[in-house]
Amino acid sequence: MIENTTEKEQTIFDHIGNTIKTDDREIRILAKYEAPLVVVLGNVLSDEECEELINHSREQLQRSKIGGDHAVNDIRTSSGVFCEENEMITRIEKRFSQIMNIPIEHGDSLQVLLYTRGQEYRPHYDFFAETSRASANNRISTLIMYLNDVEEGGETAFPLLDISIFPNKGMAVYFEYFYSSHELNDFTLHAGTPVIKGEKWVATMWMRRQSFRPS
Ligand SMILES: O=C(O)CCC(=O)C(=O)O
Numbered sequence: 001m002i003e004n005t006t007e008k009e010q011t012i013f014d015h016i017g018n019t020i021k022t023d024d025r026e027i028r029i030l031a032k033y034e035a036p037l038v039v040v041l042g043n044v045l046s047d048e049e050c051e052e053l054i055n056h057s058r059e060q061l062q063r064s065k066i067g068g069d070h071a072v073n074d075i076r077t078s079s080g081v082f083c084e085e086n087e088m089i090t091r092i093e094k095r096f097s098q099i100m101n102i103p104i105e106h107g108d109s110l111q112v113l114l115y116t117r118g119q120e121y122r123p124h125y126d127f128f129a130e131t132s133r134a135s136a137n138n139r140i141s142t143l144i145m146y147l148n149d150v151e152e153g154g155e156t157a158f159p160l161l162d163i164s165i166f167p168n169k170g171m172a173v174y175f176e177y178f179y180s181s182h183e184l185n186d187f188t189l190h191a192g193t194p195v196i197k198g199e200k201w202v203a204t205m206w207m208r209r210q211s212f213r214p215s
């Protein structure tokens with residue numbers, strides 16, 4: 001009866017202790033919100049990797065703007081690119097897959113977003129509504145990497161949990177929404193708050209329930 005409602009649900013992220021040892025890096029676990037699970041991670045990317053990701057994406061952003069995609073979207077005012085695979089992307093995606101404990105074939109392509117002053121990503125869910133076709137192979141977890149330090153603003157806020165993560169270069173926030181309780185999943189509502197000073201670069205990795213990438 002009552003016991004059932006208090007029973008802890010299984011999580012995907014099952015790392016123990018303060019460190020995650022991936023093949024090429026030791027990730028630090030800094031803070032955790034238990035249910036829904038939200039984890040703050042340190043030492044996810046080196047400074048050089050952050051800079052490489054920004055430079056790689058800056059070029060593609062410029063190209064896609066010339067391509068004429070000026071669609072205005074009030075929900076997300078940032079500009080983004082899905083990264084084409086190269087040696088660096090493949091190496092860091094392998095690391096993300098080990099952190100997220102899901103094979104990389106379940107991942108959407110890594111997405112890099114740039115927010116300039118005043119830009120934001122309004123509160124949203126990363127999973128698709130049950131009524132949408134994409135929900136047949138829905139997203140189950142997210143890793144957001146901060147590629148630069150933001151002078152002011154640009155936190156990742158979880159308004160229903162009352163927590164916000166400040167963008168710090170090389171750090172990341174992980175969360176998952178694969179609970180059988182819809183209520184827990186719904187608590188992962190989150191936003192990128194408006195950037196007040198400086199610019200903000202993030203890379204986002206989303207994982208799907210089933211394999212998603214063509215093998
Ligand atoms: O920019 C942020 O802090 C949030 C990004 C985000 O929610 C996403 O990429 O799905």
Ligand SMILES: [Fe+2]
Pocket residue numbers: 124125126190
């Ligand atoms: Fe999101």
